[in-house]
Amino acid sequence: MSNNLSDTEKAKLVLAIMRGDLTFEDACASTSVAADSLRNWIDDAIASVGSRRAVYEKLGKIKTVAKMFVLPGGALACIRLHDREAPFGEKSGYWSSAIQLADLADGEVILNYSWMGCRIEEIDIVFPRLCLPPQFAGSETETSRFSVEMELDFKRKTAKIRFARPSKIQTQEGPLTSVCFVLPAPLIGTVFLSVDNASERLYNIEFSHADQTLPQHLFAPET
């Protein structure tokens, strides 16, 4: 079956897997391509441009997810961009900035930067039950775990954490308004918090210069 695919079809398949749009297993099952052949195609794609990172840069954007934990009661949520296990509230390795949502919505966003490396490793959201879309309200009694959509743009070096798409906010009537926050030195870049005017809920968080301000593993996917 694999011989029936044109070079363009092979490339599309490889790109879909690398973007995360299609799992390796699904690709094999849907095309009847042998797993070894598919792996070879991916290796060839990486070899042709030098590295997996270069392939990603050619891809432009990839979609991935970030882990978000809404703590009991819904007064505090924590988005972890690093891949370590640590107790909630352990912030001793961080310095922080607070961004008020001010008149746009209830709540605030706290960016926690690592002392070593100065990268945004955790994002705390204060009053998530009031400022995030209702599906992230969390539980009264226990910590709730969510996967929130994260889009990494390897060309523009931006990242976006998206809590809702336009159609998912049923009450949305008006446009979004953004709070702009310039990151403190030595970090560079800007963070935009976009709030839906009608529902007064935080809609997405966008980072410029994300390759330099978010954890390195997100933008250096070497394997």
Added chain:
Amino acid sequence: MKQAFTMQLMKGAMIGYIPIDDYTSTIERKSKTWTQVYSFEKPVLGQIGFNFSKSDNRLLGIEIYYARFCLSNEYVEFAEYFRDKETAEIQFDTSPGLTLFYFDCDSEGTRTKQIIYVAPPAVGTAVIAFREEKLCCIELIGFDCALEKLAL
């Protein structure tokens, strides 16, 4: 002389709030304030936020994030009620240039301190004392703070 003071605990006891000065914004919607956040040093879990007035940088309130991890059990029990903005009693003492908030912290053990110099344009130094990894005192030195005016 120590006097009773009120701290608000948000649902789940993850945020404790000490309102120092009246202002029109609610704790949830902070249109007239800006906040500085500092992390507690290891092994204490949690963070402290100082809310300042945007107009004149007065200290308006103190937030304790991850409160149920760094307050003594007396306060943590409020989490079981799951009512929002439940009030808990703390104590305060004030003299010119100095305000202290005391939290119930009877446990024996070594007392550790953390000093925080707030960033300009706000002015002040906070000395936070912990015992057995629980918050037992917040000492505010040289803040522009309404409570200090009570001592004058």
